[in-house]
Amino acid sequence: MNETxxxxxxxxxTGQEPIFxxxxxxxxxxxxxxIARAIRRRNLARRIVAGVRPGRTANELRELQIVDEIxxxxxxxxxxxxxxxxxxxLGTFASIAEAIGPALKPGAIVSDVGSVKSTVIRDVGPHxxxxxxxxxxxxxxxxxxxxxxxxxxxxxxxxxxIITPAPETDLGAVAQVIKFWEGCGxxxxxxxxxxxxxxxxxxxxxxxLIAFNIVGTASDLxxxxxxxxxxxxxxxxxxxxxxAASDPTMWRDVFLxxxxxxxxxLGRFTxxxxxxxxxxxxxxxxxxxxxxSRTRAIRRQIIDAGQETPKPDFGRHGG
Numbered sequence: 001m002n003e004t005x006x007x008x009x010x011x012x013x014t015g016q017e018p019i020f021x022x023x024x025x026x027x028x029x030x031x032x033x034x035i036a037r038a039i040r041r042r043n044l045a046r047r048i049v050a051g052v053r054p055g056r057t058a059n060e061l062r063e064l065q066i067v068d069e070i071x072x073x074x075x076x077x078x079x080x081x082x083x084x085x086x087x088x089x090l091g092t093f094a095s096i097a098e099a100i101g102p103a104l105k106p107g108a109i110v111s112d113v114g115s116v117k118s119t120v121i122r123d124v125g126p127h128x129x130x131x132x133x134x135x136x137x138x139x140x141x142x143x144x145x146x147x148x149x150x151x152x153x154x155x156x157x158x159x160x161x162i163i164t165p166a167p168e169t170d171l172g173a174v175a176q177v178i179k180f181w182e183g184c185g186x187x188x189x190x191x192x193x194x195x196x197x198x199x200x201x202x203x204x205x206x207x208x209l210i211a212f213n214i215v216g217t218a219s220d221l222x223x224x225x226x227x228x229x230x231x232x233x234x235x236x237x238x239x240x241x242x243x244a245a246s247d248p249t250m251w252r253d254v255f256l257x258x259x260x261x262x263x264x265x266l267g268r269f270t271x272x273x274x275x276x277x278x279x280x281x282x283x284x285x286x287x288x289x290x291x292x293s294r295t296r297a298i299r300r301q302i303i304d305a306g307q308e309t310p311k312p313d314f315g316r317h318g319g
Contacts, residue, residue: 016043019180024049024081026074026096028061029247030142031113032087033151036066038184041153051077051100060148075103083180086112086124091253094123101127108132109173113139115200116257117164117193125166133173138162138196139186140204144245157185164193201261205254206269209262211243212251 023045025032032050039045050067051074052058061070071077078084078100086093093114104110110128112120120136128134141159143150161181165174178188191199218229218237229237255262279287 018043018046019176019183020045020082022047022049022080022082024051024077024084025067026051026078026084026086026100027088027092028052028057028067028148029087030146030148030150031139031155032085033061033064033066033148034141034153034155035085035087035113035151035184037151037153038156040066042183044180044183045083047080049077049080057148064148066148066151075100078108079103079105081105081108083109083111083176086110086114086120089247089250089253090114090116090119090123090257091249093120094127097124097127101129104129104132106131109176110134111137111177113137114257115140115204115254117162117191117196119257120164121166121193133170134166135169135173135177136164136193137177137181138164138200139181139184140200141186142246144242146247154185156181159186160189161186162189162191162196164191164196197258197261198264201258201265205258205262206265208243208246208251209255209266210269211240214240215244 023035023039025035025048028036028050036048036050039048047069048067049069049071050058050061051071052061053074054072058070058072061067069080071080074096082105084100084104086096088096093112097110110124110132111134112124114120114136115138117136117138121134124136125134139156139159139161141155143155161184163174163177163181181188214237221229276288276291278284
C-alpha cells in the first residue's frame with residue numbers, strides 16, 4: 001500500500017541543493033523519524049519514502065506527515081531509494097537485506113543506524129548486489145523513548161556519527177553518506193567495524209547492561225522493602241531507570257550481535273568491581289578516593305567536549 005504526505009510544514013528553507021533525490025527509511029521509529037525530520041530541516045533529499053510493515057507505525061506516520069510516501073512493502077520502498085537506511089532492530093537486518101537486495105536500483109547506497117557494525121557487514125553485505133554500495137553508519141544519539149512520535153530533528157546535532165566502510169567501498173558513496181550525516185547535524189568519525197564494536201561495548205552496551213541489571217535487582221527487592229525502592233529512589237537510581245527504559249527488542253539484538261566485545265568488557269569490569277569490593281572491605285579509602293576523583297574528571301571532559309550538559313538529570317528533565 002502506497003500513500004503520500006506533504007510534510008511541507010516542517011521544511012526549513014536552506015537554499016541548498018539536496019544530496020539525494022530519494023531517501024528510503026526501512027522502519028521508522030525514534031531514529032528513523034528523527035532522520036526524516038532532519039532531512040526536511042536541511043533539505044537533504046527531494047523525497048522521503050518510509051518502508052514499513054502494515055500496522056501501528058504506518059498509521060502513526062500518516063498522522064505525523066513527516067514523509068512523502070508510505071509503502072507497506074519493503075522491496076517496493078527500497079526500489080525507490082538512492083539512499084536506503086535500515087532503521088530496524090539488528091536482528092531483522094539479514095532477512096530484510098535478503099528481501100530488498102534484488103530491488104535496489106543501480107548506484108543505490110545502503111546504510112543503517114545500528115550500534116553493532118560487524119553484524120551489518122555480515123548480515124547485509126552479502127545481499128547488496130554489484131553496482132550498489134554498503135556504507136554502514138551509527139549515529140551515536142538517542143533517548144529512552146521509541147516510536148515515530150518520539151523523534152525530533154535536533155537529535156543528531158553535535159553528536160558523533162561513526163561510519164565503518166569496508167576498505168573496498170566506493171569512496172564517492174562514503175563521501176555522500178558523510179555529507180548526509182553532516183547535514184543532519186552530526187560530527188563524523190571513520191572506524192573499522194571491529195574497533196567500533198569494541199568502543200561501543202564499553203561506552204554504551206555495558207552501561208546499558210548494568211542499568212538493566214541494577215533496575216532488575218531493585219525490582220526483585222520491591223517486596224522485601226515494602227516498595228521503598230521506588231518511593232525513595234535517589235538520583236543515581238533514577239538515572240539508571242532512564243537508561244533501563246530503552247527499547248527491549250533493540251537492546252536484546254545489540255547484546256546478541258556484539259557478544260564477544262561485550263563479554264570482553266564485562267570481564268574487565270568484573271575485575272575492577274572486585275578490586276572496589278576489596279577496597280571497601282579493607283577500609284582502603286585512598287583507593288576509593290583516587291578512583292572517584294578520576295571518574296569525576298572524565299565527566300568534566302565529556303561536558304567540555306560538548307557531549308553532555310552539566311544540568312541535573314542529564315539536562316533531560318521532563319523530556
